[in-house]
Amino acid sequence: MFRYTVKRLIQGVITVWFIATATFIAMHSVPGDPLSGERLTNEEIRANLEARYGLDRPLFEQYLIYMGNMTRGDFGISFTQQNRRVNDIIREHFPVSATLGILAVVFAALGGILWGALTALFRNRLPDVVIMFLVILGISVPSFVVAGLSQLGLTSLNALFGVSILPVAGWGTLLHMIVPSLVLGLGTMAFLTRLMRSSMLEIINADFVRTARSKGLPPTRIFLKHQLRNAILPVITVLGPAIAAITTGGFVVELVFAIPGLGRYFVQAVQQLDYTVIMGTTVFYGAFLVFMVILVDLVYGFIDPRVRLE
Amino acid sequence: MSERTVRDGGATPRSNLRRDASRDPRHSGDGAIAPQRHDDPALLAVDDLHVEFDTYGGVVKAVRGVSFSVRAGKTLAIVGESGCGKSVTVQSIMGLIPMPPGRITSGTAMLDGIDVIQQKVVEGEDIRGSRIGMIFQDPMSSMNPTMTVGDQIAETLEVHRGYTRSQAAARAVELLGMTHIPEPAERAKQYPFAFSGGMLQRAIIAMAIACEPDILIADEPTTALDVTIQAQILDLLDELQATTGMAIILITHNLGVVARLADDVAVMYAGQIVEKGSSEELFHQCAHPYTLGLRAAMPGNDPTREQGLQAIEGTPPDMFDPPRGCSYFARCPHAMRLCEANLPERFEVTPHHYSSCWLQHPASPQEVPGLYRGAAA
Ligand SMILES: Nc1ncnc2c1ncn2[C@@H]1O[C@H](COP(=O)(O)OP(=O)(O)OP(=O)(O)O)[C@@H](O)[C@H]1O
Ligand code: SF4
Ligand SMILES: [Mg+2]
Numbered sequence: 096m097f098r099y100t101v102k103r104l105i106q107g108v109i110t111v112w113f114i115a116t117a118t119f120i121a122m123h124s125v126p127g128d129p130l131s132g133e134r135l136t137n138e139e140i141r142a143n144l145e146a147r148y149g150l151d152r153p154l155f156e157q158y159l160i161y162m163g164n165m166t167r168g169d170f171g172i173s174f175t176q177q178n179r180r181v182n183d184i185i186r187e188h189f190p191v192s193a194t195l196g197i198l199a200v201v202f203a204a205l206g207g208i209l210w211g212a213l214t215a216l217f218r219n220r221l222p223d224v225v226i227m228f229l230v231i232l233g234i235s236v237p238s239f240v241v242a243g244l245s246q247l248g249l250t251s252l253n254a255l256f257g258v259s260i261l262p263v264a265g266w267g268t269l270l271h272m273i274v275p276s277l278v279l280g281l282g283t284m285a286f287l288t289r290l291m292r293s294s295m296l297e298i299i300n301a302d303f304v305r306t307a308r309s310k311g312l313p314p315t316r317i318f319l320k321h322q323l324r325n326a327i328l329p330v331i332t333v334l335g336p337a338i339a340a341i342t343t344g345g346f347v348v349e350l351v352f353a354i355p356g357l358g359r360y361f362v363q364a365v366q367q368l369d370y371t372v373i374m375g376t377t378v379f380y381g382a383f384l385v386f387m388v389i390l391v392d393l394v395y396g397f398i399d400p401r402v403r404l405e
Numbered sequence: 406m407s408e409r410t411v412r413d414g415g416a417t418p419r420s421n422l423r424r425d426a427s428r429d430p431r432h433s434g435d436g437a438i439a440p441q442r443h444d445d446p447a448l449l450a451v452d453d454l455h456v457e458f459d460t461y462g463g464v465v466k467a468v469r470g471v472s473f474s475v476r477a478g479k480t481l482a483i484v485g486e487s488g489c490g491k492s493v494t495v496q497s498i499m500g501l502i503p504m505p506p507g508r509i510t511s512g513t514a515m516l517d518g519i520d521v522i523q524q525k526v527v528e529g530e531d532i533r534g535s536r537i538g539m540i541f542q543d544p545m546s547s548m549n550p551t552m553t554v555g556d557q558i559a560e561t562l563e564v565h566r567g568y569t570r571s572q573a574a575a576r577a578v579e580l581l582g583m584t585h586i587p588e589p590a591e592r593a594k595q596y597p598f599a600f601s602g603g604m605l606q607r608a609i610i611a612m613a614i615a616c617e618p619d620i621l622i623a624d625e626p627t628t629a630l631d632v633t634i635q636a637q638i639l640d641l642l643d644e645l646q647a648t649t650g651m652a653i654i655l656i657t658h659n660l661g662v663v664a665r666l667a668d669d670v671a672v673m674y675a676g677q678i679v680e681k682g683s684s685e686e687l688f689h690q691c692a693h694p695y696t697l698g699l700r701a702a703m704p705g706n707d708p709t710r711e712q713g714l715q716a717i718e719g720t721p722p723d724m725f726d727p728p729r730g731c732s733y734f735a736r737c738p739h740a741m742r743l744c745e746a747n748l749p750e751r752f753e754v755t756p757h758h759y760s761s762c763w764l765q766h767p768a769s770p771q772e773v774p775g776l777y778r779g780a781a782a
Pocket of ligand 2: 693694695731732733734735737738739740741744749761762763764
């Protein structure tokens with residue numbers, strides 16, 4: 096298990112390095128640079144700025160400098176936001192995105208497991224049919240549509256009662272977080288529901304469940320210890336990618352609900368070719384996701400003893 | 406009625422030697438058949454069991470009027486070809502028939518005055534796992550892959566006997582030892598995938614007998630195992646029966662296993678019991694053409710048989726629309742015109758030995774070689 100963890104971590108570091116390199120190359124192959132947005136009438140000023148940011152050096156040298164700084168945990172200074180360090184931008188805004196993301200993941204996982212188990216237990220009966228219809232909707236409607244519609248819904252709800260029951264946008268209190276995280280987790284929850292349902296259907300009549308019944312165990316114990324615990328395994332394996340989907344989906348939801356998360360800075364930076372912010376946020380997100388996936392795999396190994404052995 | 410000794414959990418966990426092994430009437434004689442004493446009252450009496458399944462092709466009548474009884478401390482074997490309803494019969498007793506599509510349309514299974522088909526919980530305790538244990542064909546898929554073997558055994562004791570976790574865990578190790586699993590303490594901490602098939606079947610047996618049930622149902626317990634292991638598992642069942650005094654319902658389609666372990670035998674065909682009697686009677690005074698056919702198809706050294714191996718020709722009847730008369734009619738080499746449309750009565754060959762075949766009718770003209778004609782005939 097220890098060797099496995101170390102191996103996975105090394106793989107993770109290589110993956111992050113690859114992400115950083117690919118981003119660097121892609122970024123520099125886009126025409127223009129961070130300075131081309133400014134009105135630089137004077138060639139001399141431009142040359143000065145280029146020298147200051149190191150843009151006059153050969154590309155490979157820039158790459159080496161950049162990677163060197165990054166291994167020391169320094170992402171540099173933003174081109175477009177004067178004097179703001181990328182590290183500070185991340186430190187300030189990532190917690191907002193992370194809170195939103197974690198709430199969404201928890202909501203998606205719990206919802207997916209619950210609804211999936213429920214639909215399997217009521218297979219082909221009314222609860223199953225209704226929930227699976229909603230699941231298809233949840234999978235096929237894009238999140239910006241759901242986000243817009245839910246804002247519309249909130250506005251009319253608040254208008255109906257004459258008081259603001261739930262805020263329509265913004266950030267700050269727990270009330271602000273509820274609707275955006277529900278919206279953000281919805282697609283993933285629908286996907287997990289479908290996965291959990293089929294996994295549960297396979298388990299419901301498994302031989303070992305029959306054994307559990309033959310032991311005269313109470314139904315709740317059979318459900319929790321024998322059915323759920325085994326049916327959950329496939330759901331956990333996709334939780335890593337699900338976290339990725341939710342985190343990236345967060346950009347749109349942050350925009351619609353005017354949430355001051357990191358996603359907004361990322362989108363802005365791409366538009367303005369703010370090299371350091373692009374690199375910083377991409378590498379940071381990349382590393383975050385890679386290590387979430389590793390973490391999920393380790394948790395999986397903890398739950399499924401067959402994986403733990405290798 | 407069996408004495409239900411020590412049911413009060415923790416006090417004397419080693420009470421498994423509660424009954425004397427007054428057994429083995431079957432190897433007593435010298436080849437000649439001593440009249441069987443079947444006067445022991447039935448521990449479990451199944452009466453007129455009917456089970457159906459709804460399928461896309463129609464209603465499968467899987468079990469059609471099965472009756473038998475199990476004597477305390479004795480082994481009843483249920484034999485018959487694949488699909489004849491053996492598993493469905495015992496699963497009905499254990500409440501394991503999936504409903505839907507299954508349906509128990511009638512029948513009772515009386516255990517100590519209680520119909521366990523209708524009532525699974527007696528005085529707050531599920532009879533399954535406590536009074537009737539069950540083991541299955543494929544050990545590898547019959548255990549929960551995400552729980553240690555020890556926990557799965559302990560679980561039964563916690564639920565039925567109110568053992569604490571540590572009491573139950575300690576008893577689980579003892580039980581593994583009783584089934585001759587080496588290093589039981591280490592084994593208890595392992596997960597099923599670390600066990601071989603034979604070892605796992607031992608562990609499952611340990612789990613099924615954890616609460617010292619009166620009856621152990623074994624549904625083809627050795628079919629998935631290789632031959633040497635099969636013999637060991639059968640020996641183990643025999644040994645455990647001797648030490649605990651439990652009755653066993655053993656499902657098999659191997660007559661060799663029957664000869665070795667069974668006191669009583671019920672032969673099933675197409676959802677019905679066609680012949681029933683003691684093991685000796687079925688081997689030496691076989692009174693139904695189907696049993697005769699099974700015996701002829703049995704590999705091994707049956708001294709009463711002269712010719713080589715003979716498979717029974719044809720296939721069992723369609724269970725969507727079972728025959729009106731004798732269900733063996735289409736394959737029976739001795740079938741008579743009467744058999745096609747008339748369900749054979751249950752003829753008493755000797756006391757406690759029945760055969761459902763018109764050949765046992767006193768007016769039957771046929772003499773079939775090898776077939777025993779009962780007193781009635
Ligand atoms: N869940 C089910 N749905 C539909 N039909 C079923 C179901 N379970 C059993 N049957 C039918 O019941 C009949 C008897 O099955 P059963 O499993 O009792 O046979 P068996 O005697 O145990 O055979 P085997 O030796 O192969 O285990 C079969 O014809 C089968 O098709
Ligand atoms: S009743 Fe007739 S068909 Fe059936 S087994 Fe007897 S002889 Fe054969
Ligand atoms: Mg079977």
